[in-house]
Amino acid sequence: MKLHDFFWDSPALDPYRKNVKSGEFLFEQGFPGTSFLIITRGIVELVAKKNDQLSVINYLGAGNMLGEKALFDPSVFARVFGAKALGDVSYLEFNQTAIKDLHKNSPTLLIEILEATLRIANERINRMNLLVQKFRSAHPTERFLQLLLYFSAYHGQPCSEGKAIVVNFETINYYLDINSFQLEEMLEGLIKTKFLIRKTDTVFVIPNEEKLKENIPKLKEEIVPLDFV
Numbered sequence: 271m272k273l274h275d276f277f278w279d280s281p282a283l284d285p286y287r288k289n290v291k292s293g294e295f296l297f298e299q300g301f302p303g304t305s306f307l308i309i310t311r312g313i314v315e316l317v318a319k320k321n322d323q324l325s326v327i328n329y330l331g332a333g334n335m336l337g338e339k340a341l342f343d344p345s346v347f348a349r350v351f352g353a354k355a356l357g358d359v360s361y362l363e364f365n366q367t368a369i370k371d372l373h374k375n376s377p378t379l380l381i382e383i384l385e386a387t388l389r390i391a392n393e394r395i396n397r398m399n400l401l402v403q404k405f406r407s408a409h410p411t412e413r414f415l416q417l418l419l420y421f422s423a424y425h426g427q428p429c430s431e432g433k434a435i436v437v438n439f440e441t442i443n444y445y446l447d448i449n450s451f452q453l454e455e456m457l458e459g460l461i462k463t464k465f466l467i468r469k470t471d472t473v474f475v476i477p478n479e480e481k482l483k484e485n486i487p488k489l490k491e492e493i494v495p496l497d498f499v
Contacts, residue, residue: 276333277382278310278362282375286362296336296353296361302346305365306337308383312359317352318444325444326436327351329425338387341369397424410448411490414456417445418466419483422476431467432477452495459493 277283287310290296296307299319309332316328316336330336330353339347344366364372372380400423404416418435426433437457439450457474460466465482467475476482482489 276310277379277386278308278333280376280379282372282379283362286364286368287360288363289358289360290355292355292357292359294355296355296359297349299349299352301349301352303337303349304340304344304346305363305368306335306340307353307364308362308386309334309336310360310362313356314359314361315354315356317354318350319352320444323440323443324352325440326438327441327444329356333386335387335390338391340365341384341387405445409490410446411456411494412486413446414442414448414453415482415486415489417442418476419479422479426476429475431475433479434469434473434475436472437474438472455495456493460489463489463492465489 296314297303299317309330311332314330314334314336315326316330317324318327319325336353337347337349341364369380372383401420404420405413407413407416418437421435421437422433426435428434439453442448442453457466457468461468465476465478465485467477469475
């Protein structure tokens with residue numbers, strides 16, 4: 271008889287459960303780490319600090335993991351990003367002692383955790399490879415357009431008009447060295463050419479990803495901010 275839907279709901283993992291309230295950090299960027307985490311409820315913002323600005327790099331939900339290095343390496347490491355709760359969040363936290371206990375008392379459960387870790391690691395490698403490919407161009411506008419397509423592929427939400435993505439200066443500036451005026455010029459250029467629809471200050475819709483991709487050679491010459499030249 272199946273007692274739980276996901277491995278992280280197993281009662282055997284109850285000793286490792288933790289909770290944080292909305293707005294609290296699970297950990298901060300640069301802090302020493304000796305454990306890895308599995309999100310079990312809620313949404314976590316993966317954040318990075320650049321020029322004293324906090325940028326949201328990704329949103330992670332149930333089943334995602336953080337700090338997997340601690341699974342295999344007992345040494346202390348620095349957290350590359352911070353993790354902040356977007357709403358109340360529950361998670362599991364394991365250090366080397368916990369891993370040894372699971373290996374002894376719940377080996378099947380540990381195998382499930384390791385399999386999930388490998389799946390997520392593979393997905394992250396694929397994402398990074400895609401991002402490297404999209405950023406090969408030295409042209410700033412093309413890099414911006416490719417970044418929008420990357421957001422759409424991995425963070426976009428389907429809607430009646432296309433794919434909705436969140437675009438704000440802090441997040442864009444984490445990937446590209448541009449200022450807010452350059453960003454607004456490029457956004458306005460895409461809106462005028464109907465490759466982008468503005469829904470709110472930070473939410474935009476890409477009506478047709480393939481059409482946008484096909485028109486990058488043309489757009490990168492048409493919507494270049496003046497101070498890019």
